[in-house]
Amino acid sequence: MANLVEAYAKTRRFSEYLCETLQVEDYVVQPMPDASPTRWHLAHTTWFFETFVLAPSQSGYRPVDSAYQVLFNSYYNSVGEQFPRSRRGVLTRPSVAEVFAYRRAVDERMARLLREVDGDAAEEIGRVVELGLQHEQQHQELMLTDLKYLFSCNPLWPTYRPSEDDAPAATTDDSGWSTHGGGIVKVGHDGGTFAFDNERPRHDALIGAFELQDRLTTVGEFLQFVEDGGYRRPDLWLSLGWATRKEQGWTAPLYWVEREGAWSQFTLGGLKPLRLDEPVCHISFFEADAFARWMGSRLPTEAEWEHAAAGVIPGGRSGMPGRFHPIPASPVRGASRIRQLYGEVWQWTASPYTPYPGYRAPSGALGEYNGKFMCNQYVLRGSSCATPAGHSRSTYRNFFPPDARWQFSGMRLARDAQG
Template sequence: MAAVYPAATPVHDRIPEPLARRYIRVREQSVAICSPLETEDYVVQSMPDASPAKWHLAHTSWFFEQFLLRPLGSGYQPFQAGFEYLFNSYYQTVGPMHLRPERGLLTRPTVNEVLAYRQHVDEHMLKLLAARDEDDEQLAPLVKLGMNHEQQHQELMLTDIKHLFSKNPLLPAYSRKPAPAGEVRSSGPIKFLTFEGGVREIGATGKHFCFDNETPRHRTLVEPYALGDRLVTNGEFLEFIRDGGYRRAEFWLSDGWATVNQEGWSRPFYWSPALDAEFTLRGLQPLDTHAPVCHLSYYEADAFARWAQARLPTEAEWELAAEALPVRGNLLKSEMLRPMPAGESQGLKQMFGDVWEWTASPYGAYPGYRPLAGALGEYNGKFMCNQLVLRGGSCVTPADHVRATYRNFFYPQARWQFMGVRLARDL
């Protein structure tokens, strides 16, 4: 049977202020994401890059315990000795941690013990928030960082669960609920919209929450360019495959071609061998040729762009095109749980949601970048090597988590995340 959250006084009855309300909303969302799971589903790790759902639930609680309750909570007593080792992810400054590829071996603590750990952390966080002013310059930034950190893990939970279920020969569905009803949409031909070049500013100002890798705002030179008005579809990628795309070295970067041959790639991750279906969070579904192609590596995205006589956008080009747009789209709150067709509206479409969009930009520091002080400086800065930037969010990204300046980053061979392609061209 599914794990049950330990009984407690409804948290909404003791919320002292808006920051606490958002804290609880974010924390409850993580548990809600796990509600379709059975106990056995919480524990298994399907590959080294993925983590069990139980570990995600515990690690996000460890984050609040480690960076807020231990240093700021008066008289706080940790829930259980040893959790600081089991649920540390990569913070070397904090101390040693359990090996990432072996998280699926942790049958103990149990799922209910992890949920009790969350309840313990929540109760003490609410006391801390009630005891201090919401605008406390020491407290508020850490709480907001912790909430956004948890939202990152909410997306990871869904992508990791999808990968886990795909490894089961029965191809079980995470969600048995039908997708919300919506208009039937198709995708017309890609139209390239032009944008002026010049010396422009990108990056976050720091006036509102952002991660440190989004700062500082700075000037950059951009040549005139064009962006596709929508994402590349399954149908368009199918044409690439049928034209021998995975067998023609001329479209591939050297590392990409080596990876294709080493891994035996011949189609996007989760597509059926017959190229007529794909595995989704609602189980195996017919391939929608009008929906955005997803679960592509950077190598595949780049090869397709070359085949299409285009290229991938830079992150500066993407951000400048998106900066005036509202954050609307097929995000987690839509409950579609898969990319959807763009439709026939005018202008840029699908800039937020559906799939993270690979850019041609290496993940590195902006001019003048300074990581956060102390252990939290390990959050983003130490990964600025050998990864590429993605923009825009996906169909499993919380809507209040993403923004035009947000920089996601992954290694070029990664495929299990909701990653896709928007084309760009020089003018």
């Protein structure tokens, strides 16, 4: 339990570290329904511990503030009503100070509980606390992606934190293909360490022989697609993707800005000139699929991606805290290897987000955590430059609707094995 107490305190402190450079007004307004204000994330992750750890462990538990039970409930219908997600940005109260007071109050109650609990209760509480910490780490990434969208709406292009520009130059044609044989492969988490329920059970999957590009698709490659009229060619797009492109007026990836014939992109470090050797970022599944078709390739399935990543230990950049922007691939030295699996951008796959064979959602309200979203979404694999390091593993299944662009989402190409 001592390790859990330390992990709890560390995770909670890091969420607040991400907010140290913000002014009060930065916590409030959020102009996109899919994104939430920073202070809402801080309060919601606190609500999680109060609702799923403190309340069930104490008879007659009295919440810190009963109104928060509705305001900060995201989607758990089993535990009551929720304030509409699309209207979170209009909330001016509770204030930032009140949110931090809420966090302190819940942290004090959690500290007492974790010191006193023992026996079978300690095991069950420990399981839920671990899930809560993983949940808060997911929201740490969302805090950055949501804040980036908020800042991008300001014509002054505000800076979250100054970025470093010392990444070595890469050669954009320094790429190859990793070949993998077909057959029955194992997919999914095999236990022993933490994993979300949607990563299980481990099961057999049948794949054909395929090739996977050994690095991520670059800005320079995607710029060629843009300049070749890729956003004006319906033959490259899925029907729903083309309708979405027209409806939302897409002409380039999110955060790309063209001025007097020159392209820049907005980052958490401010507006920067496009760097052609960086991984392309902030594209939807629809855009990734259209680009792959333009290249005469395709997106990998999630089983192919996981099979190719098997045995590769997440290394290199470890995500937060550091540079909140993807960097170029390191040059290949010696034998060809797959690069940039983790720590740069989430990679779209061709796989819809559906349950694995034999999947059963956990009982109770926590069963709503993942299973209820297995519809109309696509799986992304790997991790991004904003992902906490502990979330980089080959079995991790991120998922978003096919038109989502505000996450650090990119791609790598796949194709059927040649010959």
